[in-house]
Amino acid sequence: MFDGSNFLAVTGFSLLAVVLLMVATAFEGHRQGRVSVVDTTWGLGFVVVAAVAGVVGDGAGWRRLALFVVVALWGLRLAWHMHQRNSGKGEDPRYAEMLSGETGNPMLVAIRKVYAIQGLSVWFVSLPIQVSAASGRGVAPVAVIGLLLWLVGVTFESLGDKQLKDFKADPANKGKVMDRGLWSWTRHPNYFGDSCVWWGIWLVAASAWPGLITVLSPVAMTYFLVFATGARLLEKHMGERPGYAEYRQRTSYFLPRPPRR
Template sequence: MLAELPGDPFLVAIRKVYAVQGVAIWFVSLPIQVSAAAGGGIPLVAVAGALLWVVGVVFESVGDHQLATFKADPANRGTVMDRGLWSWTRHPNYFGDSCVWWGIYLVSASAWPGALTVLSPVAMTYFLVFATGARLLEQHMAERPGYREYQARTSSFIPRPPKRERTK
């Protein structure tokens, strides 16, 4: 792709890849930056943010471990992971990541200037759900055997109990 663009490939890479990523990282990390500069805030809000962050890290870790264990079993080859957290949401890792960013935001928002950075977790959640995360993975997985049925019974992002199959 970079070879098709006119100009020095190094400069094209800087402009098209690294500059865009740099701006995105700066924007998404604004709550951390503001929180570091703002100092103390409302402890209850900061504790709620820290707890949400822990929930997110645990959700991501457990989901990733469950998927790795599932994939390691040759009997599961070609099947859809629909157990554990994966029976409650098709994307436990993305949901957990979103919780991490919202938790960081809440810690930041415990002090006044931090509340102004709300668009950072909104943007991150948008990327995780619609832009690069879940949406792209769903397109990739759509044609796998059993995936449409899995989609019909399992929440896309926010964890919910799986829908029961209707009996005829």
């Protein structure tokens, strides 16, 4: 059974928590002089929502706990990875391009174009978690399938990140395009893994009504990863790198498949 009043409490507190997190991120970004700190906050935002849903929600306890665990494992790993990747570096070219040509107070511009949008995105994409927190027991096998899909996604994403990190750590690879391991099957294994993670989380939520109707949340996440702030912007930045055109011709854009000859 779904408790509408409890859902309103969960989603209200979740939105408040995300707003506070993004405000803190905006001040930290202003202090550091780079908007890319939001990449670390992105994963943490979902962990915060899952924690709020687990505490405020009164739905099935096993599902609230399961979703908190999987979101925390995914979000904390991603936040730590992004922190390590961006630490000590300047602004990410994607954000620099996004904010270029804007006039007015830089912090207010960043809030409008980056922090507010990412905060609303976190809240919207995490709706399956929020709805699930106020839902009844549901169909356990569907949740199990969702957890298995989550496991595929987080493994794919983690392995892809590690392969890229190891590749960049070798001085002999400086200036080269990473085209080994998972990166020979898809140009964006980390984004593909992310997509699987959130379709898996949606399936867990969809195991109980009305989690099924939150399908636009994983659709939105996949859109962000493929067309909005993820792969598309990265492709534009990488397009002029020597060897990338050839890599693009032989390697799938998003869905993994054997490389072309």
